[in-house]
Amino acid sequence: MASPIPPRKPSLAKDSLTGSSYLDDHLEYKARQTGPSPSIDGVLEQPARVPRNAMSNLSLSSASRRSISAIPPSPIISQESGTVHTISHTNCIPEPGDPARLVATIFYNSSTPRHPHLHPDQSPPAKPTDFIPAPEIAEGSAPTTSIQEYPLEPPAPEPEPLDHLYGAYISQLCLTHFLSTLDSLLIHNEPEERRLTSSHRCLAPDPFKPRVMEVTFTPPPKPQYLPFDLIPKHESIYKFEREWNCEIILQPNTVYRRHKRLCVFDMDSTLIQQEVIDEIAAFVGVKKEVAAITERAMNGELDFAASLKARVSLLKGVPADVFERLKPKIVITPGAKELCKCLKRLGFTLAVLSGGFQPLADWLAGELGLDHAFANHLVSNEKTNTLTGELDPAYPIVDSAHKQALLISLAKEKKIPLAQTMAVGDGANDIPMLKTAGLGVAWKAKSKVQMEAPARLNIGESMLDLVYLLGLTKEEIDQLLSG
Incomplete structure (x- = not known):
């Protein structure tokens, strides 16, 4: 009786059918090779045995630029199990002079997908005759959807939305299109720096239908042609975002991206959903006048300090306990508490730098577990227990310059490099601190801020989405929030 054929043992070495190893096929990054180059692979696959001294005749010229790490080593066979192992160091040992890697975090606008469940290819109940609404600019995909408020020339006609x-x-097609867009930006690179290599990770929430994806790629576009800070504002990137109903935030792939230690926030319309001074004005019936000044100041149309004094003067006679009355009406932005909890567990120092007022900033710091709170101080009349309509001269006005100075001083006090800092805001007085921080994010911000800030995020499901910019996955975020 013939003995049964033993099952084939697992192998990670050269397969006679494919001619490549499992590890070769699943490398995150493929080594660049601009021309034919002999390698150990070619020698090993020759039918005749090659003498050992023939190895000295192999030429690895500078033109081919293929490092020794890109050459798969000979397989190692375990004597006991017969399992074959091999390893490659392509990612471990970069070639000298390799360009920097960049990370693009792509957020899909899942809260408002275009034409949901209408296309017959995507929804079985739908019929080919179902009406599909005309394409529109997706909310959050541009600084503004109003042509009258558009800060530049009117946008070109909208491309067909592809997400529906x-x-x-x-x-997968969205990712392929993104890589093709990146590749088109390398047109002015040197010939040896025009081969795009990339890898990606699905961060949340579903590996098959991801809402947040992280794409690491190299090389970046030639800085003389397209500096790093202008890549997200390039027309091709903007067109891609509108077509696929998503937003992209770019960062250098450095250790500081993953291990930030300080985060500062604006308060009004960022950590909370109201403009506090407008709510105070409602007590004395001047909300309309104050709100109009606030809007112009946040859009950068008015000097912040002058506009603040003008608005505060309208609050004369408001009861001094107005902040206690306001607290129950304050709405904390969805995800702000969870975001702060995650960052604190990662060891962050957190601060609120607000153009609002100190009593509410202190209260919010207690609610969110922030370490510092800086805001403006109002003067009250102790006899009448009302506001005088003046700012306390003993404290500096928290305007754009002071916010920037506070960020720098906090980082210096904690001995934290600015590259390890993060800032989040929405108004024109936040722009300097957003540009100073290692990562500055305009959160659902005014048009001017989105145009000038290093990054913008309008389509996040909540503020908790900002954690993805640190490279964390949904599973890791859930671990930080548990307990």
């Missing part, structure tokens, strides 16, 4: 055709998530 290929999936209301970051689909």
Whole structure:
């Protein structure tokens, strides 16, 4: 009786059918090779045995630029199990002079997908005759959807939205299109620096229909042609965002991206959903007048300090306990508490730098577990227990310059490099601190801020989405929030 054929043992070495190893096929990054180059692979695959001294005849010229790390080593066979192992160091040992890697975090606008469940290819109940609404600029995909308020020339006609055709998530075709867009930006690179290599990770929430994806790529576009800070504002990137209903935030792939230690926030319309001074003005019936000044100041149309004094003067006679009355009406932005909890567990120092008022900033710091709170101080009349309509001259006005100075001083006090800092805000007085921080994010911000800030995020499901910019996955965020 013939003995049964033993099962084939697992192998990670050269497969006679494919001619490549499992590890070779699943490398995150492929080594660049601009021309034919002999390698150990070619020698090993020759039918005749090659003498050892023939190895000295192999030429690895500078033109081919293929490092020794890119050459798969000979397999190692375990004598006991017969399992074959091999390893490659392509990612471990970069070639000298390799360009920097960048990380793009792509957020899909899952809260408002275009034409949801209408296309017959995406929804079985739908019919080919179902009406599909006309394409529009997706909310959050541009600084503004109003032509009258558009800060530059009117946008070109909207491209056809593709997310309703290929999936209301970051689909495979969406990713392919993004890589193609990046590749088109390398046109002015040197010939040896024009081969795009990339890898990606699905961060949340579903590996098959991801809402947040992280793409690491190299090389970046030639800085003389397209500096790093202008890549997210390039027309091709903007067009891609509108077509696929998503937003992209770019960062250098450094250790400081993943291990930040200080985060500062604006308060009004960022950590909370109201403008506090407008709410105070409602007590004395001047909310309309104050709100108009606030809007112009946040859009950068008015000097912040002058506009603040003008608004505060209208609050004369408001009861001094107005802040206690306001607290129950304050709405904390969804995800702010969870964001702060995650960052604190990661060891962050947190601060609120507000153009609002100190009593509410102190209260919010207690609610969110912030370490510092800086805001403006109002003067009250102790006899009448009302506001005088003046700012306390003993404290500096927390305007754009002071916010920037506070960020720098906090980082210096904690001995934290600015590259390890993060700032989040929405108004024109936040722009300097957003540009100073290692990562400055305009959160659902005014048009002017979105145009000038290093990064913008309008389509996040909540403020907790900012944690993805540190490279954390949904599973890791859940671990930080548990307990």
